[in-house]
Amino acid sequence: MAENVDARGLSCPQPVILTRAALEKLGSGEVSVKVDTMTQVHNCTRAAKKLGWQARYEEQGDVFTLTFEK
Amino acid sequence: MSKPNDFFATLAGIIVVGLVIGGLAATLQRIGNPANMGVCVACFTRDIAGALGLHRAGIVQYLRPEIPAFCLGSFLAALVFREFRPRTGSAPVIRFILGMFAMIGALIFLGCPWRAMLRLAGGDWNAILGIAGLIVGISIGVGFLRGGFNLGRSYPSRTVAGLVLPAVMFVLLILAVLYPQFGEDGRAALFRSAKGPGAASATVVASTLAGLVIGFLAQRTRFCTVGGIRDAILMRDFHLLSGVAAFLVAAFVMNVVYGQFHPGFTRGVSDAGEIINQPAAHTTHWLNFGGMILAGLSFTLAGGCPGRQVFLSGEGDGDAGLFVLGMLTGAAVAHNFMMVATQSTAPYILAIGLVLVMIIGFMGRERLAPAR
Numbered sequence: 388m389a390e391n392v393d394a395r396g397l398s399c400p401q402p403v404i405l406t407r408a409a410l411e412k413l414g415s416g417e418v419s420v421k422v423d424t425m426t427q428v429h430n431c432t433r434a435a436k437k438l439g440w441q442a443r444y445e446e447q448g449d450v451f452t453l454t455f456e457k
Numbered sequence: 458m459s460k461p462n463d464f465f466a467t468l469a470g471i472i473v474v475g476l477v478i479g480g481l482a483a484t485l486q487r488i489g490n491p492a493n494m495g496v497c498v499a500c501f502t503r504d505i506a507g508a509l510g511l512h513r514a515g516i517v518q519y520l521r522p523e524i525p526a527f528c529l530g531s532f533l534a535a536l537v538f539r540e541f542r543p544r545t546g547s548a549p550v551i552r553f554i555l556g557m558f559a560m561i562g563a564l565i566f567l568g569c570p571w572r573a574m575l576r577l578a579g580g581d582w583n584a585i586l587g588i589a590g591l592i593v594g595i596s597i598g599v600g601f602l603r604g605g606f607n608l609g610r611s612y613p614s615r616t617v618a619g620l621v622l623p624a625v626m627f628v629l630l631i632l633a634v635l636y637p638q639f640g641e642d643g644r645a646a647l648f649r650s651a652k653g654p655g656a657a658s659a660t661v662v663a664s665t666l667a668g669l670v671i672g673f674l675a676q677r678t679r680f681c682t683v684g685g686i687r688d689a690i691l692m693r694d695f696h697l698l699s700g701v702a703a704f705l706v707a708a709f710v711m712n713v714v715y716g717q718f719h720p721g722f723t724r725g726v727s728d729a730g731e732i733i734n735q736p737a738a739h740t741t742h743w744l745n746f747g748g749m750i751l752a753g754l755s756f757t758l759a760g761g762c763p764g765r766q767v768f769l770s771g772e773g774d775g776d777a778g779l780f781v782l783g784m785l786t787g788a789a790v791a792h793n794f795m796m797v798a799t800q801s802t803a804p805y806i807l808a809i810g811l812v813l814v815m816i817i818g819f820m821g822r823e824r825l826a827p828a829r
Contacts, residue, residue, distance in 0.1 A: 407692065426540075433696060
């Protein structure tokens with residue numbers, strides 16, 4: 388199972404709300420989240436780690452793609 | 458592949474920065490800024506509105522260097538750490554209106570969330586009502602967020618769109634340093650209070666340096682007073698709130714050290730039998746409480762506290778920039794139409810503001826469009 392979230396351009400705390408919703412919906416597996424600021428990379432990573440997910444990210448131009456696994 | 462490992466993103470990072478900002482705020486009071494107002498984004502933006510002649514309340518007119526320095530400190534941090542990203546397009550006009558009402562609410566209480574903490578740290582117990590109102594307002598905002606409230610996406614924009622607010626702030630900072638006087642009668646181009654809070658200030662150099670340091674550190678840590686309370690309520694995340702708590706503790710400790718802690722709802726009674734209020738404060742509890750409900754709700758819907766909006770504007774967020782301009786306008790409107798503190802129209806604009814911002818909250822609960 389995999390889930391994709393596009394949280395680009397959203398104000399706090401929307402990216403975290405969407406990320407948490409996706410992680411909780413899936414329970415385990417892989418979730419991919421697109422954001423466009425380092426702030427949201429940190430925020431979403433912190434939220435995911437609290438829920439026990441592993442986190443990493445890649446930067447491509449203006450977009451950061453976070454990958455969460457559990 | 459990499460992962461975030463920046464010290465400023467850690468819990469220790471935000472606590473250290475909260476301590477530094479709180480200590481600087483108390484120190485600015487010690488060296489001249491108004492009592493319990495070392496840094497207040499609402500009050501200082503209001504003072505700038507006065508300096509520019511947008512309102513004519515003679516005791517609160519001074520082009521405070523702290524606000525432009527906040528923006529420029531954040532701008533510098535964003536450049537150094539490659540986080541300057543010009544972006545706009547997330548309901549800018551609504552953000553402008555939210556900025557206005559956030560300011561109007563804050564001025565009924567007489568302080569933004571930062572100053573609410575500083576007032577508490579100085580022993581002004583009226584701040585308890587303000588902070589309680591702030592928590593209620595943020596809670597209402599969290600209700601809207603849970604119901605799907607959002608202001609839509611912003612999109613990457615031209616570099617110039619992100620540079621406009623920092624450029625305006627740079628001009629303001631130059632003006633604050635020069636404080637130009639021209640005209641045959643020596644008439645000031647900028648207004649400057651001769652008495653009252655607007656006449657109390659640290660030196661331009663001290664205010665500018667403190668502002669730059671705070672702006673830089675806050676950009677790195679995303680320090681946000683409203684976000685702290687919001688995250689704690691919304692998802693039991695205490696990261697940002699830890700920074701706010703550190704800010705409060707540092708300001709309190711330094712106030713005690715400096716002899717600036719004077720507990721009470723008032724400062725006692727004068728020889729003439731008149732009650733002496735806490736500095737730039739009033740004791741009408743329901744207005745302190747209600748004003749901050751309006752402010753807390755408006756800040757939450759806009760995504761952050763007034764300081765955070767200034768810092769975001771420094772890193773290229775044009776929508777946050779419009780929120781800041783909304784605050785500037787709101788301050789002018791509030792003073793021009795007697796809406797401040799316990800003035801005659803404050804209760805009416807408070808009621809109107811709460812209704813209008815709630816309408817924005819209800820109407821903003823729309824599904825997100827897919828990203829372009």
